[in-house]
Amino acid sequence: MKSTVEHLSPTRVKLAVEVPFDELKPNFDRAYREIAKQVRIPGFRPGKAPRQILDQRVGREVVVQEVIREVVPAKYGEAVTEAEVQPLGQPDIEVAPTEGVDTLSFTAEVDVRPEITVPDYAAITVSVDAAEVTDQDVDDQLKGLQARFGTLTGVDRAVQNGDFVVIDLAASVDGEAIEEAQATGMSHEVGSGQLIDGLDEALEGMTAGETKQFTTKLVGGEHAGSDAEVTVTVQTVKERQLPEADDEFAQLASEFDTLDELKDDLRTRHARVKKMEQGSQARDRVLEALLEAAEVPLPEGMVQATLEARAHDAVHEFDHDEQKLTEYVESQGQTREEFDAELRADAERTVKVQLLLDEIAQKAEVRPDQNDLMQNLAMQAQRYGLSLEDFIQQAQQAGQLQSMIEQMQVETVRGKALATVVRAATITGPDGEELDLSELFGTDGDDADDAADDEDAPAAEGADAAAGPADGSEVAAADTDASDPESPSSQVEADGDADTEVVGAPDSTTRA
Structure with a gap:
């Protein structure tokens, strides 16, 4: 086999492949055998007709087409390996006419992973908001807890x-x-x-x-x-x-005996939330700085596929009625052209994030492990309200388990790649003092444990969360506890008084 590669652009190549028929003798033998089994020729048992007879009855070109169907995918794969390119998506293959020639020739155009120069992410410096908890923060948390028992x-x-x-x-x-x-x-x-x-x-x-x-x-x-x-x-x-904020309320609403103890706990909990918010902000700002510093050629096919998926999701909300989608967009003060341009920009950013983090992961030799996979599966099961065993079983029955695992592995690797960048970058607070976020992102050569899970905080905004969290989980404020104020979803009649209702009820922090 002879193959050559032509770089049409930084993200697309054209492979030209030539294979002499002499090298395809085993393939022709198989093709003749298969066709002989399918054709009934008087005087010959099924599968025993000579090649000359088959050529006369069905035509030599039918045999050649059978060979092409079998050979082209395999030879395309060999050409890709020989050219040392990484294809993205399916190739556009064109086979040259075979009549009167003794060589199979075809070309294959395909998007490829571009060569990317990763910026020096150790030079990245970003500033994030402070994580201090004020007395007003504690008072707000306390009022939210009071509201639950109002x-x-x-x-x-x-x-x-x-x-x-x-x-x-x-x-x-x-x-x-x-x-x-x-x-x-x-x-x-x-x-x-x-x-x-x-x-x-x-x-x-x-x-x-x-x-x-x-x-x-x-x-x-x-x-x-x-x-x-x-x-x-x-x-x-x-x-x-609201109930009076005193020791009696602390005993009703929590495991503590005094209001001061309850306030200290609320301060500790809120400090953890603030720290996670700070980590999430650091991650997002580091990613933005990384994207600004990197030159990433975008494969059009990959962008188009992402764009089509986004567009499908958008119109799906309107029963796939494009006119209804347009009317809604216009009702929000935006033209359809502006909306489509935003979708395009979002798709391009998504692809840029994915390619860049993949490159970083490859250079840093980032790999997912079994713990990552099990944690992600457990997280997905929890989101669907299922046990891990039931979730895996249902995914298996739907034939989606393998693709789900592969996607989780990709997301985990990208998340770890981003964590690598965050760990190398300099993160400062509003006062310019460098922050230590190793609790959230681990240290060099170390993959941090899950710090938190917040599906509302995108790991790499515009990357379908494919950039993932910094460590394969999502670092953000998601510490749900008794201190979080929430509106009552139902009201329970209390003491037989139709005009007085209890708002909320004790949760897991309530004294038994």
Whole structure:
């Protein structure tokens, strides 16, 4: 076999391959045998017809095409190895005419992994926000915990921000009622912004039994982007009353005996959250600095595939109706052209991050291990609310386990590569003092254990989280505890008083 490579660009090559038919004798033998089994020729048993007869009956070209089908993929692979290129995606193969020649010739154009000069990431310096916990932070955490144990008491006054109301909602577009936008007896915290735009503003000042109409732009469903006329009726108005912050409350809401002990614990917990936020910020800013310093040629095929996946996800939310997507985009003050340009830029950034981190991982000889895989599988199982065994079994039954494992390994390696860069970079606080983040990212030659898991904090924004977290898990603020304020999702009647409700309930930190 003879092969040559032509570099069409830094990200695309053209391989030219020539294979004399003499080298393909075993392939021709197999092709003749297979075709002989499939063709019925009078006077010959199946599979026993001579080649000359087969050439007369089915044509020599049929045999050649069978050989081509078998040989081209294998010879393409040999040519790739010989040329020492790393293909990305499937090649565009063109086979030359074979009639009257004694050589199989074909060309293959394919995107390849470009040569990348990795910047000196030890020279990267970024600054991050401080991680100190103030007294106000502790007070806010305490108020959030108090809110969990607050009560809702009925009041005879106009609705105020922070009140809890029970409402009826109905929406229509062009006079036609929207079925999925009708609700009766819905609980809502005024000011939370959890329902539709304009609702909280409309509710303030209303009283029980009052009805009001307002206009809003719908952001989802069949009528996304359309103006809807919304009618809201207030049934009841209740205000939240917080328990006194004292030792008795500390004993009710936690494992501690005194309020001071509870505050110390809240400070410790919030400090851990702040530290993780600081680590997440460091990781993202280091990545941005790395991208700015690196020249990464982008393979168009890889960019296009990523772009198509992003575009598919976007229109999928609108039942694959491009017009509805366009209407929604325009309702957000953006043209469709601007939206598409953003998708393109995001796809290009994704590819740049992936290629750069892959190069760093290769040079640093980063490898995933069994612990990484099991941790990632366990994390995915938890997100789906399944045990690890059930998750693996379901993935296996769906035929997705192997591809899932391979993708996890890729993400883990990229995450570790980014951790390598962060460890080498200089991270400073607002005062310019260098920070030690080894607790989150480990030390040189060491892979840090999972610091936290936060699926809302992208490891490499625009990389489908493919850049991964710094160490294969995600470093970010995700330390959920009793100190996190949250709105009640349900209200439990207490003491038989229809006007007083308990907001929230003890959680895992509550004294038994």
